[in-house]
Amino acid sequence: MTPDQFATGPSSACPAHSGRLPLYGPEFAADPHGTYAALRRHGGAAPVELAPGVPGTLVVGYQAALDVLRDPIRFPKDPRRWQANVAPDCPLLPMMGYRPNALFTDGAVHTRLRSAVTASLAQVDSNVLRGWVETTADSLIARLAHVGQMDLITEYARVLPLLVFNSMFGCPSVIGDRLVQGMSGIFEGIEAEKFNMILGEAIMELVAYKRANPGPDVTSWLMAHPAELTDEEMLSQLVTLIGAGTEPVQNLIANTMLLLLSDDRFADGLSGGSLSIEDALDEVLWMDPPIANYAATYPPKETDLDGVWLPADQPVVVSFAAANTDPSLASDVRAGNRAHLAWGAGPHTCPAQSHGRLIATAAIEKLLDKLPGMELAPPPEGLQWRPGMFHRALTALPVRFPPVSVPAPVPVATENPPAPPAPLAMPERPDFSDTERPRWWRTLVGWWRGQ
Template sequence: MYDKTFSADPRAAYEHLRRQGVAAPVELAPGVEAMLVTDHAAALRVLHSPELFAKDPRRWLALADGTVPADSPVVPMMMYRPNALFSDGAEHLRLRQAVTDSLDRIDPYQLRRFVERSSDYLVDQWAATGRVDLLNHYAKTLPLLVFSELFGSPPELGDRLVAGIAGIFDAVGDAEAANTMLTGALVELVALKREQPGSDVTSWLMAHPSRLTDEEMIHQLVMLMSAGTEPQRNLIANGLRLILSDERFSASLFGGGASVEDALDEVLWTDPPMANYAVHYPVRDVDLSGVVLTRGTPVVISFAATNSDPALIAHGRRPSNRSHLAWSAGPHACPAKDSAWLIATAAIEKLLNRLPDLELAVPVAELDWRPGPFNRALTALPARFTPIAPRPAAPAGPAPARPATAAEHPEPGARKGGVWSSFLNWWRGQ
């Protein structure tokens, strides 16, 4: 599942695996074996049965006995961290409550406004050129701006956070170095917020009655930022790919919000940004509809494969409702799906409203998918449009309270300095 053959045509792989039963053996990385669940009903049983399928990776026998080396590229995505994703029982409830209560404090109106301002800034960097890579110069950068604001991250940490997250999601390169980079940046962020709390998710987590330790803080942030950047950019990019290549969604090019939502809903069915994840570990040998899942073996849920389960279509459940598993299900379902949906919808609507003649610059069949067992991610999304003049910088209110430095590496097309400090200067009209 880690090579270009799989990423080029995962549906063919899922069909082959489905013929072996509700779950089948796969290799996530060289020498890393797991069972992949491709059946929708079986996936729901795993997701809703914490008494049989635990989330704590310390139950992963092959990692514990050294069969899987610690420097395997998939380990950073699967290793134990004291966060809500990798915990069970009472500890999961305590950490999950801190996360959900903090996320609930995000103002949807302010979030949409910030997404739209971020979109305007990014479009203005290349509006006059008539050409853009919508993945790397829009979908990738917009979540960086949004989550730097939501989590109170100063500019000198932004690039390190996103580079680290991208590295562990790819799971094909030096993931151990990426994990070290990500952890180091979060250690600095937590220390900063202990001294200077603000109106942001990091500070709200710190102030929660759950009284998270610094280590717990770091690992909740790993979970939230990982879920909020890499999958978010893939949701935006995959949504744009569908809208720009499928005439069913052409209305969205003229500002049709419903069409954008319909396109995103279809993406969550067919090309979910996290195609395979929700790793569980059987607490004992379990018979799952005729397939024996061995204690301590990683059981991965294929959201993409379960969404295309023929049984769903046979029962008329797809695409008439949102019974897809792109947000997972059960006690570990995504706690931030409403914010993620809002960000993706606002980002696409704003872009299409500003560039109504936007179109792909290459045939859709020539787009390349990034290899990796977990995500469904393009390598680029080249597009073209009629060049337009950048909008004048006219602040609609005070800029986000972040110190501006030049420590970040500049994004292509951005002004001198990092993307966050450049954005702040644009916001202030400088």
């Protein structure tokens, strides 16, 4: 297929988008797998419209996705040549625009930045992390167990990762609330520029706070790493780490709970059958991964992928959801199968996948243990999905259960208790005037805005 043919696409595709199927809007959110099935007629990669007026390529084949993810020479991560030719208010830029972090770099720069990330994450003790999750889960459940109903999104799955990551990153809750608000907004791509500024200012405040209050947390460990991250690098690393640890973990918890409560295979398994919570997680990571389409790359020249020619300097986005459900895969066994691409592959494989899986597993175990008899309030077909191509996320997940009395958790003394996070006493948002803000703050705000 030639580049011209690729840009035109099959005559059966939507003429309103010049032959490119759109990856946005309520229709795509309601049935993304229908779009993926239509795109497979092109082969392993297909022309799409990523946002109104923004063309790109979506990789829908499993082997084609591996070829892209494992080859940073042909498929580099730096988007700046593409970015120079899109409008500054493009809703994709908060998620796909260049940031000097491990996600958007390759080679020696990527190695240096990723070393700081992996070393900092390695200092998070898994037992301490599980303790944070379980204590947080117990507190959230105790507040609502007597009511007999809750929305698992707003009252549990969205709150729990935020509180856990506040501890991991030494982040005051007044900052953490706005981190999640900003991150959720840029995932949806609605008013993305506004939410990008909310996110950026919140992270700048976190960096300023941790400089004054270093502690045993990921933010402080990143600052102290021998890679000597610059202000811009520090800010950008935190965007990626906190983004990967809140919105996607929320969706992994919610999507797994939906599967457990709606699929008889897993409902039976929870009552003593053969399918476990871990099996349900694997199924979700295969079929409905919380990050559905991402890992954008930007070929510097026209490139052949699986017999399809890709234009130069145009985004090539990997669809983890489509690749995982590629009909050409030899086996459809999901339980215990970790060959899915939900965490990526190659040099940019997610470095926090064990942390994310631990948080989701412990959060789900607590729900099912403390609230037996839980069931969906509406039928599964009555649930709605949030817009946005990047994630697979429910708007709400209402459940009901027999009301129970669950006492608030009491901290358990240990012989060697983990050191607490840095003090989080920060009663209100810092309110610096322009003259009071540090010079590095003003510089970063300008950089964040592209000035």
